[in-house]
Amino acid sequence: MAVRVHELAREFGVESKVVLSTLKDMGEYVKSASSTVEAPVVRRLNEEHGDALRAQGAKKSGGKKPAAKPAEPAAAAPAAPAADTSEQPAAASAPAPAAPARTPGPVPGPRKVVPDPEPAPVKQAPAPAAASETPAAAKPAAPAAPAARATPGPTPGPRPPAAGGARPGNNPFSSTQGMQRNTPRPPAAREGGATPAPGAGSSGGGGGMPRPNPAMMPRQSGLPGPSAARGGRPGGAPGRPGGAPGRPGGGGGGGGFAGRPGGGGGAPGRPGGGGFSGPPRTGGPAGRNTRGGTQGAFGRAGGPVRRGRKSKRAKRQEFDQMQAPAIGGVRVRKGNGETVRLTRGSSLADFADKIGADSASLVEVLFHLGEVVTATQSANDETLLLLGEELNYTVEVISPEDEDRELLESFDIEFGEDEGNEDDLIARPPVVTVMGHVDHGKTKLLDALRSSNVVDKEAGGITQTIGAYQVATDVDGTERRITLIDTPGHEAFTAMRARGAQATDIAILVVAADDGVMPQTVEALNHAKAAGVPIVVAVNKVDKPDADPTKARGQLTEYGLVPEEYGGDTMFVDVSAKAGTGMDALLEAVILTADASLDLRANPKQNAEGLVIEAHLDRGRGPVATVLVHRGTLKVGDSIVAGPAFGRVRAMLDEHGENIEEATPSRPALVLGLTAVPGAGDNFMVVGDDRLARQIAEKREARERNALLAQRTGRRTLEDFMSSMEKGETDELLLILKGDGSGSVEALEDALAQIDVGDEVALRVIDRGVGAITETNVMLAAASNAVIIGFNVRPQGKATELADREGVEIKYYSVIYNAIEEIEASLKGLLKPEFEEAQLGTAEIRDIFRSSKIGNIAGCMVTSGTIKRNAKARLLRDGSVVADNLDFSSLRREKDDVSEVREGFECGLVLRGYNDIKIGDIVETFELREKPRA
Numbered sequence: 055m056a057v058r059v060h061e062l063a064r065e066f067g068v069e070s071k072v073v074l075s076t077l078k079d080m081g082e083y084v085k086s087a088s089s090t091v092e093a094p095v096v097r098r099l100n101e102e103h104g105d106a107l108r109a110q111g112a113k114k115s116g117g118k119k120p121a122a123k124p125a126e127p128a129a130a131a132p133a134a135p136a137a138d139t140s141e142q143p144a145a146a147s148a149p150a151p152a153a154p155a156r157t158p159g160p161v162p163g164p165r166k167v168v169p170d171p172e173p174a175p176v177k178q179a180p181a182p183a184a185a186s187e188t189p190a191a192a193k194p195a196a197p198a199a200p201a202a203r204a205t206p207g208p209t210p211g212p213r214p215p216a217a218g219g220a221r222p223g224n225n226p227f228s229s230t231q232g233m234q235r236n237t238p239r240p241p242a243a244r245e246g247g248a249t250p251a252p253g254a255g256s257s258g259g260g261g262g263m264p265r266p267n268p269a270m271m272p273r274q275s276g277l278p279g280p281s282a283a284r285g286g287r288p289g290g291a292p293g294r295p296g297g298a299p300g301r302p303g304g305g306g307g308g309g310g311f312a313g314r315p316g317g318g319g320g321a322p323g324r325p326g327g328g329g330f331s332g333p334p335r336t337g338g339p340a341g342r343n344t345r346g347g348t349q350g351a352f353g354r355a356g357g358p359v360r361r362g363r364k365s366k367r368a369k370r371q372e373f374d375q376m377q378a379p380a381i382g383g384v385r386v387r388k389g390n391g392e393t394v395r396l397t398r399g400s401s402l403a404d405f406a407d408k409i410g411a412d413s414a415s416l417v418e419v420l421f422h423l424g425e426v427v428t429a430t431q432s433a434n435d436e437t438l439l440l441l442g443e444e445l446n447y448t449v450e451v452i453s454p455e456d457e458d459r460e461l462l463e464s465f466d467i468e469f470g471e472d473e474g475n476e477d478d479l480i481a482r483p484p485v486v487t488v489m490g491h492v493d494h495g496k497t498k499l500l501d502a503l504r505s506s507n508v509v510d511k512e513a514g515g516i517t518q519t520i521g522a523y524q525v526a527t528d529v530d531g532t533e534r535r536i537t538l539i540d541t542p543g544h545e546a547f548t549a550m551r552a553r554g555a556q557a558t559d560i561a562i563l564v565v566a567a568d569d570g571v572m573p574q575t576v577e578a579l580n581h582a583k584a585a586g587v588p589i590v591v592a593v594n595k596v597d598k599p600d601a602d603p604t605k606a607r608g609q610l611t612e613y614g615l616v617p618e619e620y621g622g623d624t625m626f627v628d629v630s631a632k633a634g635t636g637m638d639a640l641l642e643a644v645i646l647t648a649d650a651s652l653d654l655r656a657n658p659k660q661n662a663e664g665l666v667i668e669a670h671l672d673r674g675r676g677p678v679a680t681v682l683v684h685r686g687t688l689k690v691g692d693s694i695v696a697g698p699a700f701g702r703v704r705a706m707l708d709e710h711g712e713n714i715e716e717a718t719p720s721r722p723a724l725v726l727g728l729t730a731v732p733g734a735g736d737n738f739m740v741v742g743d744d745r746l747a748r749q750i751a752e753k754r755e756a757r758e759r760n761a762l763l764a765q766r767t768g769r770r771t772l773e774d775f776m777s778s779m780e781k782g783e784t785d786e787l788l789l790i791l792k793g794d795g796s797g798s799v800e801a802l803e804d805a806l807a808q809i810d811v812g813d814e815v816a817l818r819v820i821d822r823g824v825g826a827i828t829e830t831n832v833m834l835a836a837a838s839n840a841v842i843i844g845f846n847v848r849p850q851g852k853a854t855e856l857a858d859r860e861g862v863e864i865k866y867y868s869v870i871y872n873a874i875e876e877i878e879a880s881l882k883g884l885l886k887p888e889f890e891e892a893q894l895g896t897a898e899i900r901d902i903f904r905s906s907k908i909g910n911i912a913g914c915m916v917t918s919g920t921i922k923r924n925a926k927a928r929l930l931r932d933g934s935v936v937a938d939n940l941d942f943s944s945l946r947r948e949k950d951d952v953s954e955v956r957e958g959f960e961c962g963l964v965l966r967g968y969n970d971i972k973i974g975d976i977v978e979t980f981e982l983r984e985k986p987r988a
């Protein structure tokens with residue numbers, strides 16, 4: 055950080071012209087006292103001339119030290135005991151004990167006088183890097199050992215040079231600042247200690263007293279903790295009207311870099327003390343007005359006097375200043391625990407908007423906390439929370455579900471509630487998912503249920519897999535329907551739950567009677583329990599000879615599923631999916647469990663809403679989605695929005711492939727007519743018109759994009775940053791996968807995950823999805839430098855155009871193998887080329903001709919291979935390499951320059967820049983050839 059000459063002068067306790075001339079002597083061009091000097095120069099100045107300058111300063115100011123006189127700091131600058139530094143002896147050892155921190159009143163604060171053996175530790179001052187060293191220091195968490203309090207007694211001592219307004223962090227020269235070795239300010243400083251007792255202090259460098267430095271100065275009240283790491287930053291705090299109007303310390307003569315505006319303890323009567331009248335950078339009135347300071351130094355409350363003269367703006371600034379914490383030298387207005395609601399993936403700019411701060415400062419604050427995030431980049435939850443904590447805001451990251459609810463509310467749509475009253479509700483079939491351990495017969499059970507009990511068997515015959523189907527069973531003489539989700543396993547169930555969707559009312563837990571409870575049985579039951587979904591146990595494979603249904607019951611009892619027959623409330627049904635036995639009993643158990651524990655009713659007369667349980671891109675029909683109606687009735691012709699997709703229901707099909715006109719609650723239906731492929735777990739709803747559907751879809755898409763960006767961004771800490779820098783930046787191939795079905799996309803992603811070309815390069819799929827390549831995909835690819843892989847899909851709308859414009863590469867494949875092969879090749883292409891040496895030939899030096907013009911010419915016989923003019927060469931003598939990495943400046947046969955000479959021929963050659971050759975030496979030539987990657 056650059057500092058000004060006069061600041062330096064003050065630091066050394068000499069006049070600016072002395073520093074100016076020293077700098078000139080050092081060969082630095084510095085124009086005037088207000089010119090800035092860069093950190094390296096400061097360091098050099100300190101190293102080369104620091105002692106001399108300080109000595110000069112001490113001599114000069116020695117006799118002018120203010121007497122040990124209690125001075126009052128300005129009321130406006132409640133002095134707090136300066137944060138102690140861990141390195142410095144506590145105040146107890148200070149020559150003049152400080153007053154208790156809590157002493158109230160407009161008495162000068164306890165001046166912790168800390169002997170500073172190194173008068174002006176200029177060296178460390180301007181080291182902003184300190185921020186990264188001690189990012190934690192930015193937090194006001196660890197209160198400093200309140201040394202001041204440890205040495206109570208309002209013994210008015212000589213004041214340290216600057217009081218009040220001088221803040222640690224202002225001074226790039228203080229050893230206790232920039233590097234943030236300061237422990238944070240004691241909490242007391244923020245409380246009663248705001249205007250503490252008379253400071254006992256040294257009078258700067260005078261009288262052999264330890265030279266004070268600003269770190270000893272009280273901090274401005276209202277500041278949380280130390281102005282952490284970036285204390286060295288002179289640009290921020292200095293000179294701003296935060297301080298008391300007291301004069302910058304007279305002790306400044308002693309070199310205390312204390313001359314901040316508001317230093318209360320100036321040398322009486324001498325404005326500026328050691329010539330330090332507050333170097334206001336951003337020049338608050340206090341900084342410029344030395345009068346106030348003088349008054350303060352005379353024991354009068356300088357603050358009020360000055361206050362009366364302040365403009366409204368200055369007051370406002372002052373107020374702001376008092377509110378603003380200095381985190382690593384960055385000023386950001388601090389909150390009072392207010393709640394800031396941010397959507398997932400918000401940027402720092404969004405955060406800044408909400409709290410009325412400058413986004414650049416937030417970037418800086420985070421930087422000091424060890425995170426590198428740009429203002430517009432989406433930040434992840436953790437980062438937003440961390441920032442909130444730091445700035446004392448309660449950050450609420452709104453979940454996608456809440457956000458969606460809010461989004462819909464903004465369109466006056468309520469989702470998830472039945473309209474009307476009790477009378478409008480009718481019973482709906484339960485929706486069931488089959489879960490269980492691998493190979494326990496989930497698929498077989500679903501098949502058995504489908505083939506034996508499908509509704510309207512005669513209508514369809516062959517059932518289509520649309521992701522769900524309905525079966526019917528007779529319970530107490532009434533036909534009851536059950537909707538079965540066709541994807542067995544708890545993964546799909548959990549994936550949907552993770553998206554906030556609960557598609558399942560009841561879970562059928564399949565346990566093979568011969569195998570008993572297995573890990574995934576437990577997993578599945580835990581998932582169901584976590585979702586609060588009642589369980590019906592299907593004890594399967596009872597046809598097997600080694601089947602032991604009782605054992606399975608006993609085992610599950612241990613997991614809290616107690617069979618009804620044992621007095622519990624879980625229904626267990628013995629079935630054989632293979633033989634198709636027990637199916638009716640199982641379905642009946644489902645119905646009974648639903649009736650007993652659930653109130654499954656819905657209003658069929660409202661706009662339909664529900665859940666997408668499966669979706670894919672059909673070549674002939676475009677995007678198709680299987681939806682499960684939760685409430686209302688979905689009709690052909692309805693305007694519908696499903697996740698980020700929208701459209702009008704063109705046609706609906708049931709599980710038999712039959713067209714249906716409407717779908718009632720719990721009815722799965724395949725919907726045609728959407729503009730894009732929604733995701734499984736997305737909700738859908740019917741809205742008033744197409745325009746509204748589009749608007750909602752667009753907003754959702756934008757939101758998804760942001761969230762995705764945030765997720766992708768991850769948390770990049772300085773450490774990561776450094777390590778990747780050290781490693782020379784790992785190369786990464788980013789991909790966006792689009793395919794015609796979720797199966798193919800998953801298969802492709804899985805296959806890609808298997809590619810391993812070593813640690814140097816990595817492959818990362820940043821987005822994947824079913825359906826055409828959209829402009830959104832292209833935008834994401836452009837933003838992240840990714841390649842789009844289209845598997846059996848093509849771009850939609852203006853995606854190609856956009857890709858061309860943005861320089862995004864889209865690759866199309868229809869065979870997974872080809873995709874894998876090419877991607878693997880591209881990854882290898884990212885590897886840095888490896889070279890191997892290929893021997894070309896050798897020649898023996900038989901004679902040496904010396905030429906003053908071109909050096910020593912070796913008369914050789916090519917003993918093997920070929921000697922090429924452009925090849926690399928090394929010189930061997932008695933089998934050892936005496937010179938390597940040589941090349942030829944000349945290769946001749948007879949008198950002609952040639953490009954190569956073959957074995958058995960003589961030649962003359964000159965090794966460029968190398969003359970130390972001897973007869974008998976061997977010239978070996980080779981080429982570096984790129985090694986093909988395995």
Ligand SMILES: Nc1nc2c(ncn2[C@@H]2O[C@H](COP(=O)(O)OP(=O)(O)OP(=O)(O)O)[C@@H](O)[C@H]2O)c(=O)[nH]1
Pocket residue numbers: 490491492493494495496497498499542594595596597598629630631632633
């Ligand atoms: N004997 C007998 N075999 C069965 C029964 N149910 C399923 N199986 C057999 O058990 C094996 C696994 O059945 P699946 O239905 O594929 O089991 P799953 O739980 O769906 O398996 P994953 O899909 O791999 O998790 C198959 O060979 C079935 O034929 C049954 O009731 N009796």
